[in-house]
Amino acid sequence: MKHFREIGAYFLMLGQVFRRPTKGSVLRELIFKEVEELILNSLGIVVFISFFVGGVVSIQTALNIDSPLIPDLLVGFATRQSVILEFAPTFISIVMAGKIGSFITSSIGSMRVTEQIDALEVMGINSLNYLVFPKIIALLFYPFVIGIAMFLGIFGGWVATVYGGFSSSAAFIEGIQSKFIPFHLVYAFIKSFVFAFILATVPSFKGYYMTGGALEVGKASTTAFVWTSVIIILANYVITILLLS
Amino acid sequence: MIRVKHLHKQFGETSILKDISTDFQQGKTNLIIGGSGSGKTVFLKCLLGLYSPDGGQIYYADRLLSDMDNNARKQLRQKIGMVFQGGALFDSMTVEENVMFPLRMFTDMSHQEMLHQVNEVLSRVNLNEANKKFPSEISGGMQKRVAIARAIVNNPRYLFCDEPNSGLDPKTAMVIDNLIMEITQEYNMTTIINTHDMNSVMEIGQNIVFLEHGCVAWEGDSTTIFNAEKQEVLDFVYSSNLFKKIRDIQRQK
Ligand SMILES: Nc1ncnc2c1ncn2[C@@H]1O[C@H](COP(=O)(O)OP(=O)(O)OP(=O)(O)O)[C@@H](O)[C@H]1O
Ligand SMILES: [Mg+2]
Numbered sequence: 001m002k003h004f005r006e007i008g009a010y011f012l013m014l015g016q017v018f019r020r021p022t023k024g025s026v027l028r029e030l031i032f033k034e035v036e037e038l039i040l041n042s043l044g045i046v047v048f049i050s051f052f053v054g055g056v057v058s059i060q061t062a063l064n065i066d067s068p069l070i071p072d073l074l075v076g077f078a079t080r081q082s083v084i085l086e087f088a089p090t091f092i093s094i095v096m097a098g099k100i101g102s103f104i105t106s107s108i109g110s111m112r113v114t115e116q117i118d119a120l121e122v123m124g125i126n127s128l129n130y131l132v133f134p135k136i137i138a139l140l141f142y143p144f145v146i147g148i149a150m151f152l153g154i155f156g157g158w159v160a161t162v163y164g165g166f167s168s169s170a171a172f173i174e175g176i177q178s179k180f181i182p183f184h185l186v187y188a189f190i191k192s193f194v195f196a197f198i199l200a201t202v203p204s205f206k207g208y209y210m211t212g213g214a215l216e217v218g219k220a221s222t223t224a225f226v227w228t229s230v231i232i233i234l235a236n237y238v239i240t241i242l243l244l245s
Numbered sequence: 246m247i248r249v250k251h252l253h254k255q256f257g258e259t260s261i262l263k264d265i266s267t268d269f270q271q272g273k274t275n276l277i278i279g280g281s282g283s284g285k286t287v288f289l290k291c292l293l294g295l296y297s298p299d300g301g302q303i304y305y306a307d308r309l310l311s312d313m314d315n316n317a318r319k320q321l322r323q324k325i326g327m328v329f330q331g332g333a334l335f336d337s338m339t340v341e342e343n344v345m346f347p348l349r350m351f352t353d354m355s356h357q358e359m360l361h362q363v364n365e366v367l368s369r370v371n372l373n374e375a376n377k378k379f380p381s382e383i384s385g386g387m388q389k390r391v392a393i394a395r396a397i398v399n400n401p402r403y404l405f406c407d408e409p410n411s412g413l414d415p416k417t418a419m420v421i422d423n424l425i426m427e428i429t430q431e432y433n434m435t436t437i438i439n440t441h442d443m444n445s446v447m448e449i450g451q452n453i454v455f456l457e458h459g460c461v462a463w464e465g466d467s468t469t470i471f472n473a474e475k476q477e478v479l480d481f482v483y484s485s486n487l488f489k490k491i492r493d494i495q496r497q498k
Contacts, residue, residue: 020315023350115333118295123347124322 010205017133017201020126027134034138038100038200039145045099046092050083050149053091054156057082062166072167076175079157081184088149089188090236093195096145097228101203104135105224108207109217117208128208135200142196143189150188187243194239195232202228246271246306247292247403247435253300254284254291261287263459265301272433274426274449276440278481279456285439286330288456289405292437293327294318305403323351326396330407330439332388334380340367340391341376347399366394369424371417386413393421397428404429404436410445422448443485446470455481 021027058079065074108131111117120127154176162169206224210216252265261284269275277285290296292303294310303310305321313321326347334343341363348359367373370390375383380391389412396404409425410418426449429436440446446453450467455478463478473479483489 020319026349111335114336115329115331116335118290119327119329119333119335121295122293122322122325122327123350124319124325125350 009209010201013128013132013205013208014201016126016128017136018129020129021133022125022130030130030134031137034134035141037103038135038138039141042096042099042145043148045095046145046149047152049092049095050088050152051156051159053087054079054083054153055160057087057153058157058161058172059164059166062161062164072171073175073178075161075167076157076172077178078175079161079172080154080176080180083153083157084150084184084188088146088153089191089195090232092146092149093192093199093232094229096142096195096199097203097232098225100139100199101225101228102221104200104203105207105210105221106217108204109210109220110214112208112210113213113217131208132201132204135204136197139196139200140193142199143192146188146192187239190243191236191239194235198228198231198235202231247437248304248307249292249301250304251301252288252291252298252303254287254296254298260459262291262298265456265459265461267454267461267464269435269437270452271435272430273436273451274429275435275437275452275454276446276450277437277454277456278440278446280441280481283456284459285456286407289407289437289439293325293405294322323399324402326399326401326404328389328392328396328404328406328409330411332380332385332392334388334391334395336380339377339379340372340383343380343391344394344398347395351399362398363394366398367391369397370394371420386417389413390417390421393424400432402432402434404434406436406438408439408441410440410442415444418442418444419448425449426451441481443482443488446482 022030058075061078062075108117111131117127117131120130158169158172158176161167161172203221203224206220206227207217210220247269249268250266252262253260254262265288277288279285287296291298297311308317310318310321334340335346338346341360344363344367345359348354348362352359354362364373364376367376370393372387372390372394375387375391380388383391389409393406393409396406404425406425410421413421422445425436425438428434438445438449447467450470453463453465453467453470454461455463455475457477463473463475465473470478470482473482483492
């Protein structure tokens, strides 16, 4: 029952986010700031994780197929498939639910408990539009982050394979290029857009409607992370059934 | 003018405001006094529309607040300045940006003009050395003054202050009190101030509402309060040792 009420409140919030827009010049500035905080400041961790996890994916594939009957190009092929289909869009999004998500919840939540949101409302500003809309716009750049993760994941796989001596560079690259289905990229980017929207709005919702003090802000960030990941995983499931099966 | 009729507000089962009716005059400093927890902040937030009342009416110059649509409310709120009890400064912005915020949102001034106005109000609240600092880098009393500057920078028609001078030293508190009274008269604003500071009561109490147990227990001004017939009011006034001593000395004469 409580969850149904929350879902209702979430959609009502979305309605408010797109109503009564903030003054253009101010909004532009807010969007730039969010792009910096949510997108640019996340690149470091994304680069780091993608490179090394891509490497691990290819090493494990290589180790599991030491049968001479299976061609070497499978390593590149398997790395590409898992990085593009799951690792980059989904795994990175779960990590981002921790990074961006808890940042959003705690920043909006602390504005709530220190009455900064009330101060916005008293001035006649639509605080939901002011706080959440720029985040949604900024996260339209999120698929670029996923694109970078894809590239670096595969690159990390190549580095690990070639320098680990598992197969030749030529075989790996041939693997990357074999049986490529462009729709898989479309599928991955559609997922990324959906996840971006979830990443922007679910933690905002948790922060905006929280009550209490500093302790509750910490708790809200934790629940926001849990809920954002759960919703991303469920959305992933649904999108995969709809688009791939 | 703001008129309140039979205002009622409860949280869960507890009624915080039971039946409040009063008028707040234009061009005057209206004070709401009462002990801690008597519902002053809740009352102010009902007036602002931050809490929706469970009963009663609030009129802004004869317009019923609950009848206003979103647009009308937005229009009204742009004419409201509010000083929150905790300051509620935007902590991602510097002092200067905080004070400039209402101007940026609601006027078409150039940056130069805004800066000029910001510096002017900051000097009115005796704060000229902190423009580029963030709220976390200044003292509580300074934050209060920034909050006051932000509330008055856009010349509001209605000014609400929730304990504007708690946490200020007596001298600055007096400056702030006088500033609020000055601009109230200068711009003919309707000003409502929550306080439990007897100095403010004496200094700027042009119209005083005493809240107790969710009701208006007494109304008057800074001269009549010392002879109020209500024991609760007298208890409140003479809870300070200084006033008690003065009363005793006067009695001895
Ligand atoms: N959001 C809320 N939910 C539930 N109860 C509340 C809420 N806000 C205030 N109260 C209760 O209402 C009562 C009045 O609180 P209020 O903050 O208005 O007091 P106050 O007169 O402003 O006191 P102070 O002088 O200490 O600021 C308190 O008992 C408080 O517990
Ligand atoms: Mg209070």
